[in-house]
Amino acid sequence: MATLTAEVTGNFDTRGDAKELVYAPLDAPAEFRRTRVYQLEYEGAEADAEAFVRRVLVDAFAEEVHFGGSPALGGYTFYLDYGMKPGALDLEREAILASYRGARNKSIEIASLKLIQRIYLFADGGLEPGRFIRDVCNPAIHVWDVTPARTTGAA
């Protein structure tokens, strides 16, 4: 069983004002960008798994995919990953898997697929992740994880 991590970024996306993410004003200016991360467990050739991602999960004209697991963007203060709780019904994941099950000439067998929404936060000063978690994530259905920028400097 192999694992493939793919992060999809929009070629036409730009940073937005982080106040759009929260319910109350921020103390200092901050910006954000969203990306999507897919974690795929599969049996088969890596090239075929990457081809599946490119064909099904990425827009050829408007998006780029980054394989390997390291963050696609740099210069962030932290990024927030959130997705459906394990065991919760993720309708998007089920729709993708149902589509793949119906496909002809399947080149890989997908054992599991995990969808993660990633939000990069950019700020000159410090930025407290807690309020973004509170206002973006729903504890009833989501799990989340915050990754700060490495002290050696993000990629």
Added chain:
Amino acid sequence: MENQPHALLLKFPGTNCDAETARALEAAGFSAEVVPITRIDEAQLERAQLVVLSGGFSYGDYVMAGRLAQLETERKLGDALTAFRDRGGYLLGICNGFQILTKLGLLPDGSLIHNTSGRFICRWVELEKRGVDNPFLGGLPDTFELPIAHAEGRFVAPGDAPDRYLAEGLVALTYGSDVNGSSCAIAGLSDSTGRVLGLMPHPERFLWKSHHYDPDWESPDGEWGMGYYMFKSIHDTIAA
């Protein structure tokens, strides 16, 4: 009715504008049939002169608008829609249908991505007719209004392609102002044959004069809205 053009409306899970689009087509003179994608076969395409992909949120817009509908259409029909066009059939994609036609490669290269505002937009817009000889637009004036309702309506394409589409006459409609960040304000796009049209605005939502937000708006004939003339134009082209 003899020689009555037949329109086939493909319905996906989440398509929600098929009923009013069928009603608009019937008002313009078509016989209209809504067929779920699970039940479509190539023989049904043989009986149609127009295939319509109406608006909605096929498969919940999961991954990106139109992607799963594209994959299901390719699985069920292969390249039958391309063959349908090549033997003289017409295709119309409205809103989500435009997104699906783009993903299927039946329209010039490009994508419809999230509006620059990042929000769903639901409003009336002014449109400018660019496709001079477009069979879907013949009965429409140079400028007119239609409603829009979309989150992913910003047309983008590689490099200078949008300008090229405009120069080559492939752009059928443009917005009168910057509504969603579309390159060259593209609201509707045609293929090189002119028999495939995709547009983000909803002509079926302006079928009658009374659909207009201004009760004093004057219809050219006192009864119909501007959307009717789009369906009537393609009807008259096919029936001629």
